[in-house]
Each structure stands twice: as structure tokens, then as C-alpha cells.
Amino acid sequence: MSNNWMQERRRDYYYRKAKQLDYRSRASFKLMQIDDRFNIIHPGMTVVDLGAAPGGWLQVAAERVGPKGKVVGVDLQPIAPLEGVQTIKGDIKNEAVREELLTMTNGRVDLVMSDMSPNISGSYSMDHARSIELCEMAMAFALRTLSPGGNMLVKMFEGDLSRDFIDELKKHFANVKRYSPEASRSSSSEIYVVAKGFGKSKKGQDG
Numbered sequence: 747m748s749n750n751w752m753q754e755r756r757r758d759y760y761y762r763k764a765k766q767l768d769y770r771s772r773a774s775f776k777l778m779q780i781d782d783r784f785n786i787i788h789p790g791m792t793v794v795d796l797g798a799a800p801g802g803w804l805q806v807a808a809e810r811v812g813p814k815g816k817v818v819g820v821d822l823q824p825i826a827p828l829e830g831v832q833t834i835k836g837d838i839k840n841e842a843v844r845e846e847l848l849t850m851t852n853g854r855v856d857l858v859m860s861d862m863s864p865n866i867s868g869s870y871s872m873d874h875a876r877s878i879e880l881c882e883m884a885m886a887f888a889l890r891t892l893s894p895g896g897n898m899l900v901k902m903f904e905g906d907l908s909r910d911f912i913d914e915l916k917k918h919f920a921n922v923k924r925y926s927p928e929a930s931r932s933s934s935s936e937i938y939v940v941a942k943g944f945g946k947s948k949k950g951q952d953g
């Protein structure tokens with residue numbers, strides 16, 4: 747069986763499953779699988795989702811934080827309304843947008859997650875560099891807003907800048923791991939980085 751054939755099958759499977767269960771994107775299953783493994787979303791949490799359209803992660807986060815939690819999403823694209831979720835349309839590179847997110851969360855965030863993707867140029871090194879730039883934006887936002895012990899989840903297109911980015915995360919979080927959920931294995935360079943325990947960094951871990 748070719749790898750491409752397997753990838754297509756997996757994509758189709760999660761696409762159909764998302765439709766059946768009323769999730770807005772296949773990506774919902776990536777977040778469920780990541781959270782089932784790393785336990786990063788808890789009831790009552792405040793979660794910020796960067797690059798949230800069309801809203802698949804927002805749906806999962808809202809279910810898992812429950813009625814006492816808060817979920818806020820931002821994207822360049824508009825996001826159709828979702829119950830229990832607040833969204834804004836804007837660019838995370840814009841300070842006014844980041845300020846708005848801070849106001850919406852009262853400056854107390856327990857989980858920052860980013861599934862942001864750059865526009866794909868087709869050049870591997872260009873796409874990787876743009877992805878790392880978005881990862882750095884997400885990290886800067888997390889460092890500014892997370893409560894002590896908070897968590898971060900970020901998508902990264904792997905490449906030669908990945909190591910430095912992960913090393914930087916390790917300076918701020920107790921536990922940093924790379925993970926590829928089953929629902930995401932269709933894309934060769936896409937990986938998720940889970941960073942837990944903001945402000946409780948320790949030395950000597952492996953990625």
C-alpha cells in the first residue's frame with residue numbers, strides 16, 4: 747500500500763467523521779487526540795485559540811472546558827458564531843488584536859493554542875520559516891498571558907529552525923514534547939508541540 751493511499755484514506759475518514767458529528771473541521775480530531783494524550787484542557791479553563799477558523803478546535807475546547815470555562819478564538823478569516831465561544835477577526839501580528847484578546851480574557855489564560863498555518867508557497871524552507879514565525883508569535887503571546895502552570899499547544903512545520911524554537915520553549919515550560927496525532931499524519935512536516943507547566947521550567951529534558 748502506498749503512503750499516499752493511506753494518507754488519502756485517513757483524510758477521508760476524518761473528513762466524514764467530522765461531518766457526521768457536526769465538527770467544523772477534521773482538525774477537531776487532532777485536538778481531541780492531543781488532549782486525550784496530554785491532558786491539557788480542563789473544566790473551567792480559559793483557552794485562547796490562535797488561527798481558529800473555521801472553528802473545529804473551538805468546538806472541542808468549548809466542550810472540554812464546560813460552562814464554567816471560557817474560549818476565545820482569533821483568525822484572519824471570519825468565524826461563524828459558536829455557542830459558548832467568543833471570536834474576533836484579526837491578525838495576531840497586530841498588537842491591537844493581541845490587546846483585544848487580553849481584554850476578552852481579563853488577562854488570565856490557562857491554555858494558548860495555535861493551529862496557525864502560513865499560506866503555502868510550495869517552497870519547503872520558506873513555508874517552514876513562515877510557520878516558525880507564527881510559532882514565535884504564539885509563544886510571545888503565551889509568555890505574556892499564561893497563568894503560572896499554564897499550557898501551550900502549537901503547530902509547527904518542521905525544519906532546521908525547529909530545534910531552536912523548542913529549546914526556547916523549554917526555558918519557560920516544565921515539559922515540552924513533540925507529537926503527531928493520528929488524525930494529522932497525512933502531512934509530512936506538520937508536528938504539534940505541547941508545552942506544559944508555564945514558569946516551572948527544569949533542565950535536561952528531551953524533545
Ligand SMILES: C[S@@+](CC[C@H](N)C(=O)[O-])C[C@H]1O[C@@H](n2cnc3c(N)ncnc32)[C@H](O)[C@@H]1O
Nearest residue numbers: 773797799800801802803822837838861862863
Ligand atoms: C489549519 S487552519 C486552523 C483550523 C482550526 N484549528 C480548526 O480546527 O478549525 C489555520 C488558520 O490559521 C489562520 N492564520 C494564519 N496566520 C494567521 C495570523 N497571522 N493571525 C490569525 N490567524 C492566522 C488562517 O487564516 C487559518 O484559518
